[in-house]
Amino acid sequence: MKSILVELKERDLFNQATNENKIIEAQKEKAGVYCGFDPTADSLHIGHIIPLMNLKRFQDFGFQPILILGGATGMIGDPSFKSSERVLLSTEQVETNVLAIEKQVKKIIPSIEVINNNDWLGKMSLIDFLREIGKDFNLAYLLSKENIASRVEKGLSVTEFSYTMLQAYDFYKLYTMKNCKIQIGGSDQWGNITSGTDYIASRIKRENSKAAGVTLKLLTKKDGGKFGKSESGTLWLDADKTSEYEFYQFFVNQDDDDLETFFKHLTTLNLEEIKNIMEEHNKEPFKRLAQKRLGKEVVSWVHGNSGYEKAIKITEAFFSGDIESLEPNELKSIIRSIPNSESKLGLNIIEFLVEAKIASSNREARELIRDNSITIKNRNNFSENDVIEENFISQEGIIIVKKGKKKYFSVKCI
Known part of the structure; x- marks a missing residue:
């Protein structure tokens, strides 16, 4: 050896x-x-x-x-x-x-x-x-x-x-x-x-x-940034503090320039495997194949295969918009990772979007409604006079709002 x-x-x-x-x-x-x-x-x-x-x-x-x-x-x-x-x-x-x-x-x-x-x-x-x-x-x-x-x-x-x-x-x-x-x-x-x-x-x-x-060696990024620094704060190994989904997304969002070093430092994959992964990744970097593989390796090691599968399930639900299919503990993982706000029930949708800080003004709210850019419980065909009532509440007493194709908001009903 x-x-x-x-x-x-x-x-x-x-x-x-x-x-x-x-x-x-x-x-x-x-x-x-x-x-x-x-x-x-x-x-x-x-x-x-x-x-x-x-x-x-x-x-x-x-x-x-x-x-x-x-x-x-x-x-x-x-x-x-x-x-x-x-x-x-x-x-x-x-x-x-x-x-x-x-x-x-x-x-x-x-x-x-x-x-x-x-x-x-x-x-x-x-x-x-x-x-x-x-x-x-x-x-x-x-x-x-x-x-x-x-x-x-x-x-x-x-x-x-x-x-x-x-x-x-x-x-x-x-x-x-x-x-x-x-x-x-x-x-x-x-x-x-x-x-x-x-x-x-x-x-x-x-x-x-x-x-x-x-x-x-302490692991740092090529741009000099500190490894592990996240906009959401400390990334914990405890899934109750940082969900498997958040943990996985941290690695999926890493820059291409840092990937080879991260594979060498954070996995036990041999150097030949790492070389092959990077060569495949570089053919179509927009697919982020290396980031996804890095996320799989680290999340599976820290949280087991079940933790990785949970992260993938939430990721797929997030980008397909099928959030309602998630289990309560999976939904909690999403709530922690998206903007949170509060709003009263009984408001029309324009008032609701502004109070929940999803839209910055009535004008923006109307534009979002007109363009069918607001989705709540798989519905995106709202009129300005529609009222937000209890039937829009999901699990955990919150309303999940999708703005555009990728932005999600969690609104606590008060």
């Missing part, structure tokens, strides 16, 4: 490593590899797909994947390249978030081992921390770390200053308990990762340390 490092480099994922030979040896040994997430919310978001996918990638090359959830470090917050101090979460909120994320991750990678670092850090007293961890870190060494130094002048509390030491201890615990030799993370985690490898070396004979770290 080829080296995982070759795979990462071929996919343009590799950023830097503390020791490439140790990574190759760890692969031969089928050692553990880990990545850590702090539970700052009750769901992971689209930015977490890359580290999750790379844990899966390492697993495919023989490693044992481990995810640490920061039940303890999440109470502090990682200062790495943040402009200000994090808002501290309550113990109860962190515990709720840990349970939710563990369930989510297990669904995406069933064989992964999920560990809460509160299992050991939560039992450690201040004196234990100073004696067990603090004595092995030189102050000058910590201040030389870019992720710490970048915050010192702006303001860095002792609380956040301790974060890199706690993360280093996490690596040491996994190294000794789980035969975990490798830590991976984004390029912004280099300081924390090297703190871990150095700390392990300080606890055992340096020449015997097999710990190594790898940082992976």
Whole structure:
């Protein structure tokens, strides 16, 4: 089997490593590899797909994947390249978030081992921390770390200053308990990762340390835009927060220039498959074949085949106009992704369209009616005097209005 490092480099994922030979040896040994997430919310978001996918990638090359959830470090917050101090979460909120994320991750990678670092850090007293961890870190060494130094002048509390030491201890615990030799993370985690490898070396004979770290490139678009940025806000991996339909549409709407990189970073498709997909796509780019395939790969991985099928069903209903055929939970997915407004019942359709902000004026509303450009419950032949009554209400107590061929609005009846 080829080296995982070759795979990462071929996919343009590799950023830097503390020791490439140790990574190759760890692969031969089928050692553990880990990545850590702090539970700052009750769901992971689209930015977490890359580290999750790379844990899966390492697993495919023989490693044992481990995810640490920061039940303890999440109470502090990682200062790495943040402009200000994090808002501290309550113990109860962190515990709720840990349970939710563990369930989510297990669904995406069933064989992964999920560990809460509160299992050991939560039992450690201040004196234990100073004696067990603090004595092995030189102050000058910590201040030389870019992720710490970048915050010192702006303001860095002792609380956040301790974060890199706690993360280093996490690596040491996994190294000794789980035969975990490798830590991976984004390029912004280099300081924390090297703190871990150095700390392990300080606890055992340096020449015997097999710990190594790898940082992976952060995914950005060719135009410099941040991957995962969406007009609708954060794209969550929880379908109750971001529906499978919204998730799928995010990928279907990506630019052609970014597709090859997205395939390499976000899927396990081999490079030959990706090349073939792009060649087929480039023959008729207007069909967006590559975007649809990318959406299928990522949505199926995160939400399963059923999630992908649901996204396709909603997509087809959206563009055919047959929204009324959708199940209640499917309709909710559409409501979240289109403009929402309110209007009273009993208004004529001109008044209704203006009050619901579907038309900017009575004049525009009349033009829409005249051109049969307003569709409600598969009807588009309205007269100006038609009154909007309860019979136009769909499921969930709302009226779905189609304006033109593609624009939809959800109107709550009050």
